[in-house]
Amino acid sequence: MLPPEPVLSLDHADIYQGKKLVLGNVSFQINKGDFVYVIGRTGSGKSSMLKTLYADLWLQTGKGHVAGYALNALTPRDIPQLRRKIGIVFQDFQLFFDRSVEDNLKFVLKATGWTNKADMDRRIAEVLTQVGLDTAQQKMPHQLSGGEQQRVVIARSLLNHPQIIIADEPTGNLDPAVADQIMKVFQAINTGGTAIFMATHNYELIHKYPGRVLRCQDGQVVELRG
């Protein structure tokens, strides 16, 4: 067997919101191809931990590595580079509603340094196919269902070939059948080798799409044994 390739790790990390310690002494590792959930009650610190991992919150104590970047030694210039290597998906879709699907995706490509039009067109077609939305390129977001909009967000997260997708409640606003389809999209992406780290409240999905499970509880993160 090949040795595990870590794509994300926290090592004795403390997660803060301002001066408030939310999670203390957090240590775990996610390897290439892992599917990992983080669960826990409202306010237990899931989002704060994810935000720390994509450098929206600063890691003040302990160590962390994401896609080759040391979180505790990031410079402001590193942050866009780091975010290019991870895909970020939220519950609320955060698409530009005054632009087509294609223009939403092109915006991200241009912002991350792509210039060649043919390359951009090819990559946009690829990621839309990957999420099962090949025909939606010219549509405006409001012409799409909630599930389709979330697929566009997932497609957007894939544009720069991330090593890991960090998803915060990506099915939270969707009805169960649609949530199920979105999970299948994540599963297919994961099968292709991309690690997934997902905060969720939906235990049914965890049973149906098994993965490692971390729980935020009483200021700590523990891994549940499967």
Ligand SMILES: Nc1ncnc2c1ncn2[C@@H]1O[C@H](COP(=O)(O)OP(=O)(O)OP(=O)(O)O)[C@@H](O)[C@H]1O
């Ligand atoms: N912007 C903020 N400023 C100050 N405190 C915050 C901020 N965001 C969250 N907190 C606090 O940090 C703690 C952890 O919140 P967090 O949002 O990380 O929890 P969560 O597990 O993701 O909750 P949920 O499941 O509701 O999304 C809570 O006590 C919360 O009130």
